[in-house]
Amino acid sequence: MKHRQALRQAQRIVIKIGSSLLTDNGRGLDRMAIASWVKQIATLTGQGKQVLLVSSGSVVEGMARLGWKKRPHLLCELQAAASVGQMGLVQTYESLFQEYQLHTAQILLTHEDLSDRKRYLNARNTLLSLLKLKVIPVINENDTVATDEIRFGDNDTLAALVANLVEADVLIILTDQSGLFDKNPAHYDNARLIDYAEANDPVLATMAGESSGQLGRGGMITKIQAAKLASRSGSATIIASGREENIITRILVAEQLGTLLVAKDEPLLARKRWLAAQLKVNGKLIVDDGAVKVLELSGKSLLSIGVEAVSGDFRRGELVACHDMSGREIARGLVNYSADEVQKIKRRPSRDIEQLLGYAGEPELIHRDNLVLIE
Secondary structure, three states: OHHHHHHHHOOEEEEEEOHHHHOOOOOOOOHHHHHHHHHHHHHHHHOOOEEEEEEOOHHHHHHHHHOOOOOOOOHHHHHHHHHHHHHHHHHHHHHHHHOOOOOEEEEEEOHHHHHOHHHHHHHHHHHHHHHHOOOEEEEEEOOOOOOHHHOOOOHHHHHHHHHHHHOOOEEEEEEOOOOOEOOOOOOOOOOOEOOEEEOOOOHHHHHOOOOOOOOOOOOHHHHHHHHHHHHHHOOEEEEEEOOOOOHHHHHOOOOOOOEEEEOOOOOOOHHHHHHHHOOOOOEEEEEOHHHHHHHHHHOOOEOHHHEEEEEEOOOOOOEEEEEOOOOOEEEEEEOOOOHHHHHHHOOOOHHHHHHHHOOOOOOOOEOHHHEEEOO
16 A cells, blocks of 8 residues: 555646547447546646546547447558547547536647657647646547557557656556456456556566457557556556546545556656657667677667677668567667668777778767667
């Protein structure tokens, strides 16, 4: 219980609501349930707290409006359903929040919006400005234009990135489950709800099953991954049932509900959080044991002499992953040379770069300020 007391002081809160909750398991938007969550958010806003809402449901609402019984597989049909459903989703939120004299703002994002540093900062500034104005940002993936290459994959990931973006105190993921269990409660009567754990605990992944529904894209494993991602900015994560009465307000008065996953380590600096959050990696470097030791223990830059192999077609300034000799990803960062250039300078000391490339570039292959370790 002591770990939950900090939730009472949470001032900036990201709440993610899944499709199965919002749409009454696919039967169109559940206005009564949404009204309950809106009321709770309005209460929190009245207490001076800042709330951001990451809402699924546009595709499922579009399916209901179009009379589709099964989620389509074609990307163009998914995008069509999303564009239809987004209208109903936004109308519902706006009308319900207006009952409490609160305005909403629709924010649609793709991973591409957050992979560019300037656009990332613009998104952050917009969200912080809305919070100052006491407007509730309603955030969703921009399904209408997103391609497989720039998708977040699920709104759990998006919610975690938003928590990083605004440095939220807590991320609340509302789902149709009571929280994380040590085994699948649908199959085991003795399954035990996990009350508290560290977000980076590798044991958690062994407890998580895949999503049992066909409506959403995320299962419990994506929620654990989201908690781990949110922890990079120091955000705690609560996974709880959205069907519990007044679940949001009860969580924030430290009632023992759901699963609390906390950040163990100090938050990453803002730039390194941005680097760690990127899903699109443009290449891979295999580094030797000496380089692994320098990166992991000394926090230094990656030099060309420590690189054993290169793959991918990347340009200067693009994001690459660093793997050890066994294939484990240990870091990622913005590289100072193209793939062709790295092929020429790998396993060679920095003093040879000018001779090998014909110009004097940076002595570091990846500078430590542009590099982040991956847990």
